[in-house]
Amino acid sequence: MNTTTPRPSSRPVPSPSQLLxxxxSAAHAAAEYLRSLDRDDLAREYKTSSHDIVTEHDRASEEIIVSELRRLLPTCRIVGEEGGERPAEGPAVGADAPVVTFYVDPIDGTSNFAAGLPLFCVSIGAAVDDEMVAGVIDAPVLGQVFTAADGPAMLNGRPLRPRSTRPAADALVLSGFPGQRIGKEVPDFAARAALALDDGVSSVRHLGTAALELAYVAAGWADATALGTINSWDVAAGFHILRRAGGSVRTWPGRTLADRADHLQPAYAACTGAERLEVLDDLLEELQALRADRL
Structure with missing residues (x-):
């Protein structure tokens, strides 16, 4: 007779659709709060420089999101732009149990938000053991909610149709690449890269929000987007939505570990279809080589 007491089984991990x-729900709660604000003359603070601002509403939005995520899934891990990593709470799970992590950007496009522009969003990506399985990007003022789990990517509940990437001569790129940070890191490369990108595609526009740029590429409204320095909370949801819409993403590790998940890598180029824009991939390859030389 076996008298061994069975170990309690780990709680089942919600499905991708349940995580979505x-x-x-958490993104909607934050979006409702942000829609209610009078955005005239918002007070702002600076993180690392005048290019990196934060408002009290970034923090308030994140707390709303964290509270809702904790209410609905107490055992989740949360990685947020303002609050950093919050370990799982609630009942303990087995050591070998899958970990659900939500990557939270409470306001992506804070400079736009603080200036009164509508180009900002709430972005939440859900991963199980670092594999992205769901994502939502909610632009509160624009009334655009992009979502994806394990089915097709959606905009306001309607599927996004896959589209091929246009040839470079006709391509619209949404990007601030190389940007101010790359300009400080490798100024000679940044100057050349800006010219090469402008000359290499039809047009370049910078929206000031990486998450919305990814969503708009997923929707087929632009052909590609890229950045050389980024954080997981900016791109986790966008990468998943774009891939479920039929798009393609390449990432580069910079000085980090190359075998980390894509949303944990610092540089990327994403296209609306499987076809790639060579000018973007070549520039990111050159940037990677410069960074590798400095290791």
Whole structure:
């Protein structure tokens, strides 16, 4: 007779669609708060420089999101732009149990938000053991909610149709690449890269929000987007939505570990279809080589 007491089984991990429902509920709660604000003369603070601002509403939005995520899934891990990493709470799970992590950007496009522009969003990506399985990007003022789990990517509940990437001569790129940070890191490269990108595609526009740029490429409204320095909370949801819409993403590790998940890598180029824009991939390859030389 076996008298061994069975170990309690770990709580089942919610399905991708259930995780999307949780993320969407949290994003909606934050979006409702942001829509209610009078955005005239918002007070702002600076993180690392005048290019990196934060408002009290970034923090308030993140707390709303964290509260909702904790209510709906207490055992989740949360990585947020303002609050950093919050370990799982609630009942303990087995050591070998899958970990659900939500990557939270409470306001992506804070400079736009603080200036009164509508180009900002709430972005929440859900991962199970670092594999992205769901994501939501909610632009409160624009009334655009992009979502994806394990089915097709959606905009306001309607599927996004896959589209091929246009040839470079006709391509619209949404990007601030190389940007101010790359300009400080490798100024000679940054100057050349800006000219090469402008000359290499039809047009370049910078929206000031990486998450919305990814969403708009997923929707087929632009052909590509790229950045050389980024954080996980900016791109986790966008990468998943774009891929579920039929797009392609390449990432580069910089000085980090090359075998980390894509949303944990610092540089990327994403296209609306499987076809790639060579000018973007070549520039990111050159940037990677410069960074590798400095290791």
């Amino acid at each position: 429902e949780i993320a969407t």
